[in-house]
Amino acid sequence: MYAADALTDHEIEVDVFDRLPTPFGLVRYGVAPDHVSIRSVRDTLDKVWDKPGIRFLGNVEVGRDISIEELRRSYNAVVLTYGAAADRRLGIEGEDLPGSVAATDFVAWYTGHPDYRGPDFSRLLHNTRRVAVIGVGNVAVDVVRVLSKSESELSETDMPDHVLEALRDAPIEHVTLLGRRGPVQASFTTKELKELGELAEADVHVRQDELELDPWSQEQLANNKVAQRNVAVLNEWLERDSRTDTHRAIDLRFFVRPESIGGATHVDSITVERTELDADGRLSGRGEFERLDVDLVVRSVGYRGEAMPGVPFDPTSNVIPNIDGRVTDGGDVVPGLYVAGWIKRGPTGIIGTNKKCAVGTVTSLLEDLPSLPDPVETTDLAQVLSDRGVQTVSVDGWRAIDARERDRGHERGRPRQTIAAREELMEIAGTTPAT
Ligand SMILES: Cc1cc2nc3c(=O)[nH]c(=O)nc-3n(C[C@H](O)[C@H](O)[C@H](O)COP(=O)(O)OP(=O)(O)OC[C@H]3O[C@@H](n4cnc5c(N)ncnc54)[C@H](O)[C@@H]3O)c2cc1C
CATH class of the missing domain: 3.50.50.60 (FAD/NAD(P)-binding domain)
Structure with missing residues (x-):
């Protein structure tokens, strides 16, 4: 989200993919639920969705539903921020x-x-x-x-x-x-x-x-x-x-x-x-x-971070090798492929550390942008995924989940009640699970 925020500041269009129907990674599924004020960073991250040119494609697992090669063919640049889970x-x-x-x-x-x-x-x-x-x-x-x-x-x-x-x-x-x-x-x-x-x-x-x-x-x-x-x-x-x-x-x-x-x-x-x-x-x-x-x-x-098919990986430090966020393979920069967050640095630092980390990567991306080739594939990936039977969750879908969780929490005198079942999340988002 920090990378997407920095990119949209430069009027670059961004698609955010996540294998879950919900955004925000470990801020939602790591930070302890009783740390209410830290978890409220979600409200700040959520505002990024209101910026022009950003889409959410939730419920899409990269490496399963879509390959890295397909992503690289469809965008000028791909930023990997899949964490270390x-x-x-x-x-x-x-x-x-x-x-x-x-x-x-x-x-x-x-x-x-x-x-x-x-x-x-x-x-x-x-x-x-x-x-x-x-x-x-x-x-x-x-x-x-x-x-x-x-x-x-x-x-x-x-x-x-x-x-x-x-x-x-x-x-x-x-x-x-x-x-x-x-x-x-x-x-x-x-x-x-x-x-x-x-x-x-x-x-x-x-x-x-x-x-x-x-x-x-x-x-x-x-x-x-x-x-x-x-x-x-x-x-x-x-x-x-x-x-x-x-x-x-x-x-x-x-x-x-x-x-x-x-x-x-x-x-x-x-x-x-x-x-x-x-x-x-x-x-x-x-x-x-x-x-x-x-x-x-x-x-x-x-x-510990894990390798993703088609992406260079350092099995000793369990991170994606990079120079200033530019992914490297055997020491050579892989054009158009970037990395930020825990899978770049390893599982250390606080949430704010990822902001600085993402901004650093985006700075490298912006420097490279004039020399990056245009995408060879122009079909919208949301359509490609839909044709494959993969149902994606949009920002509206996420907002529906968000509203339902808040409503359920308020009914019980709590700020929110997290919904755990994927089927239910998908149903609320207005779609059905991918088969
Ligand atoms: C238990 C725990 C508690 C923490 N508590 C705090 C705290 O109190 N304060 C604090 O400052 N920091 C805390 N942190 C650290 C903070 O959560 C991390 O710094 C931050 O979340 C790392 O961000 P990230 O984007 O690199 O990874 P993540 O937050 O893990 O995000 C990665 C995202 O990638 C998605 N993904 C993974 N694989 C794929 C794939 N193949 N295709 C598509 N999507 C994929 C995941 O679903 C996830 O949404 C805590 C971490 C943990 C584990």
Whole structure:
């Protein structure tokens, strides 16, 4: 949307394709539903649709419904912004047991992603008292918070009803966040961290010995303002009296790495090894193991980009190779092919980082534009897709979905209620699903 915004500023016509019937990617299906103000960036992105010369072709998967080659033949330029939605794995024993899930799945479920086909969380959460969340980034903190919030805290969100009901009925008592390294190396931001200490029904705990900093961490701390603020918050929690008005506990653990996930037919434990950092910041195990009884393990160790057929890909860094947003193949620029967002940079940065990133790519595109050949194919792709039986969602279709979700939310005293079923989204958009 940021790339489309920058292009339309220069009176360039833009078609935005998405495999989903709805726009805005992870702003809709990633950003935590209880972060209402961050999610409201959608309102800003939505205004881009009002600009002249822009169309939405939702429900079109590039690489399946239409190829990159077809797109390149139909436009002067193609900008790839398909994100990095796959999960990373831990590579430890027990990782595939029922009850061991990827954060990507849990997030897709609680945000109501229409293609969600993962574990049945409504059933899983019904028997979940103790959870381990592996990872110390903002997504891991989102997962801990969503699992720990009270019914009334969550009722202000736009989560689908079935998600709210499952979270309300889950008998969760204990959520443990596990970090391999120390608090200085954690990648969560202070605002996200602090929220864990402000929950209505959950008390947060840290351990003194895990906040003690080795020489390497002390050195790193001196140059890292975010880590300084995080360490200050964690130390404040150490001093804080335990609350008696809560029925949930959140444990933040550091210097513990998952060794294996246990259970016969379902997760019943996770074994971690205590770790330490040497003078050069290298991590090693101390040979001391601890078993935690848990019913659910959520692995939140990062997102990963995937290759698209017909597009160069760097399998080491999982991004599309590029120079200033110009896609390269073996070091040579591929004319007319550009990239922006997570699939250009990897899964880092905040939403605003993508704006700068997209504007950078569009600057390269505008420089190249006079020398880019005109499209060889002049048939409207919306027509081509329709002839293939692919039903596309237009801006009007998206607006109908948007209005229906808001209406349903308002009926329940909430800002919006996300509609999760693809068939329903397509029906509201005034079309039927592609077969
Ligand atoms: C769980 C989570 C929480 C986050 N929370 C925050 C937060 O609180 N604050 C913040 O600033 N940032 C947050 N972020 C980061 C933010 O969401 C990203 O920076 C941003 O969404 C990346 O934008 P993107 O366009 O590169 O990718 P995406 O947002 O992933 O968009 C990619 C789009 O491409 C579509 N697509 C994929 N493949 C195809 C295909 N083959 N054909 C057609 N379309 C396709 C997808 O459906 C999607 O709509 C969070 C991220 C995650 C994962």
